[in-house]
Amino acid sequence: MQFPAEPFKIKVVERIRKTTREERDELIRKAGYNVFNIPAESIYIDLLTDSGTAAMSDNQWAGMMLGDESYAGSRNYYHFESTVKDITGFRHVVPTHQGRMAENLLFSVAVKPGDVVPNNIHFDTTRANVEHKEAKAVDLVIDEAYDPESEHPFKGNMDLEKLRRTIEEVGPERVPLVMLTVTNNSGGGQPVSMANVRQVRELLDSYGIPLFLDACRFAENCYFIKEREPGYESKSVAEIARELFSYADGCTMSAKKDGLVNIGGFLALNDDTWAEKVTHLLILVEGFPTYGGLAGRDLEAVARGLREVLDEDYLRFRIGQVRYLGQLLDEAGVPIVKPVGGHAIYIDAKRFLPHIPQAQFPGQALVVALYREYGIRAVEIGSLMFAKKDPETGEEIYPDLELVRLAIPRRVYTTMHMNYVAESIIELYRNRDRIRGLRIVYEAPMLRHFTARLEEIQ
Numbered sequence: 001m002q003f004p005a006e007p008f009k010i011k012v013v014e015r016i017r018k019t020t021r022e023e024r025d026e027l028i029r030k031a032g033y034n035v036f037n038i039p040a041e042s043i044y045i046d047l048l049t050d051s052g053t054a055a056m057s058d059n060q061w062a063g064m065m066l067g068d069e070s071y072a073g074s075r076n077y078y079h080f081e082s083t084v085k086d087i088t089g090f091r092h093v094v095p096t097h098q099g100r101m102a103e104n105l106l107f108s109v110a111v112k113p114g115d116v117v118p119n120n121i122h123f124d125t126t127r128a129n130v131e132h133k134e135a136k137a138v139d140l141v142i143d144e145a146y147d148p149e150s151e152h153p154f155k156g157n158m159d160l161e162k163l164r165r166t167i168e169e170v171g172p173e174r175v176p177l178v179m180l181t182v183t184n185n186s187g188g189g190q191p192v193s194m195a196n197v198r199q200v201r202e203l204l205d206s207y208g209i210p211l212f213l214d215a216c217r218f219a220e221n222c223y224f225i226k227e228r229e230p231g232y233e234s235k236s237v238a239e240i241a242r243e244l245f246s247y248a249d250g251c252t253m254s255a256k257k258d259g260l261v262n263i264g265g266f267l268a269l270n271d272d273t274w275a276e277k278v279t280h281l282l283i284l285v286e287g288f289p290t291y292g293g294l295a296g297r298d299l300e301a302v303a304r305g306l307r308e309v310l311d312e313d314y315l316r317f318r319i320g321q322v323r324y325l326g327q328l329l330d331e332a333g334v335p336i337v338k339p340v341g342g343h344a345i346y347i348d349a350k351r352f353l354p355h356i357p358q359a360q361f362p363g364q365a366l367v368v369a370l371y372r373e374y375g376i377r378a379v380e381i382g383s384l385m386f387a388k389k390d391p392e393t394g395e396e397i398y399p400d401l402e403l404v405r406l407a408i409p410r411r412v413y414t415t416m417h418m419n420y421v422a423e424s425i426i427e428l429y430r431n432r433d434r435i436r437g438l439r440i441v442y443e444a445p446m447l448r449h450f451t452a453r454l455e456e457i458q
């Protein structure tokens with residue numbers, strides 16, 4: 001079956017309410033046309049992010065009742081540690097409260113000012129943590145990643161030639177590590193192939209540079225490998241994951257994604273010296289090494305979530321559900337980025353709203369319309385987030401892509417919810433001429449999209 005039904009049944013429900021259009025019109029105006037300012041209770045279907053929004057299983061909730069809150073040596077830590085070691089094969093496991101702390105700890109011991117850290121595409125927090133160490137974060141993904149119509153099966157792959165050239169130009173001694181984000185979140189949740197990881201490893205071996213995975217969505221990436229890469233059809237996702245991690249020297253992880261929990265993360269690595277330094281820092285900024293920034297019960301939920309995420313019935317449903325929404329939209333002619341990635345659909349707002357120039361934020365205009373008309377919250381990844389003034393000419397520089405992301409929380413919404421989302425967007429697409437552009441009335445000096453206030457252009 002192309003789109004399997006939910007491989008779970010529902011034991012606990014959370015009420016959601018669809019507000020009226022009048023209420024939403026009032027709310028969006030008060031929010032300065034910025035959906036980050038809208039109380040979540042006034043949202044019907046919330047597709048702002050897949051991070052920390054998963055529904056935990058009965059097994060995870062049962063595990064939480066077995067939380068051992070001892071300061072040192074909690075039994076849940078040992079369960080967590082053995083689970084991570086078993087899945088990844090890395091020798092040291094450091095619990096953190098979420099992914100960015102794992103990045104911060106790793107870069108604190110590994111990266112010096114003036115260094116260069118390549119990645120396929122750095123996630124925002126990864127880039128910010130590299131730059132915080134006064135190093136440079138460079139994106140070396142293959143060119144196909146920037147073409148929304150390219151159907152390349154592994155659009156998250158690292159461009160090996162760009163990587164080799166970068167290392168040669170800056171010198172291997174200034175590249176303390178290379179990262180690969182699986183799946184590539186900032187590039188549309190696109191997977192990296194096993195062959196690519198292997199080739200990156202071989203290249204780095206010739207320079208003695210370590211490889212780290214940003215493993216937030218490792219299970220989704222491994223499922224794509226099973227589906228698309230010859231030779232992996234009959235391997236289990238757990239076996240594929242073990243091979244994937246075997247090419248790396250460590251990983252950073254936000255368990256808020258493929259850990260199927262609402263908070264948690266870790267750094268796992270092989271190098272004894274780095275592990276020792278990281279542990280000293282961990283005690284300073286997070287907590288004792290057997291809890292990091294987490295309660296014992298949280299560690300138990302992560303340990304159980306990491307097993308559940310490798311369940312192939314779950315992954316088939318998960319990847320299928322996202323693809324199902326993409327297919328409904330694509331068949332109706334709604335312009336989306338293809339192929340559909342692991343955790344989200346990206347609408348191409350430039351093609352959806354050709355009558356709105358980039359200076360009037362077509363992506364954000366679409367986000368506003370989706371909320372006001374249908375109570376759906378999406379997020380703009382376009383000029384509101386990325387446009388910058390040229391420091392010399394003062395001219396606005398706009399990003400190439402103007403996208404609206406619909407991130408699908410794990411195990412939270414049903415197929416009927418996906419139908420509702422698709423029907424809403426298709427109806428909006430038919431009435432797209434009525435959508436108007438926006439102008440900014442307030443913006444912060446950095447990361448303006450979180451707090452900006454806008455108004456509609458009449």
Ligand SMILES: *Cc1c(COP(=O)(O)O)cnc(C)c1O
Pocket residue numbers: 051098099100101123125126181185186214216253254255256257265
């Ligand atoms: C979410 C995410 C992070 C950061 O994790 P947090 O738990 O939000 O701190 C890092 N990398 C990628 C690819 C992510 O998706």
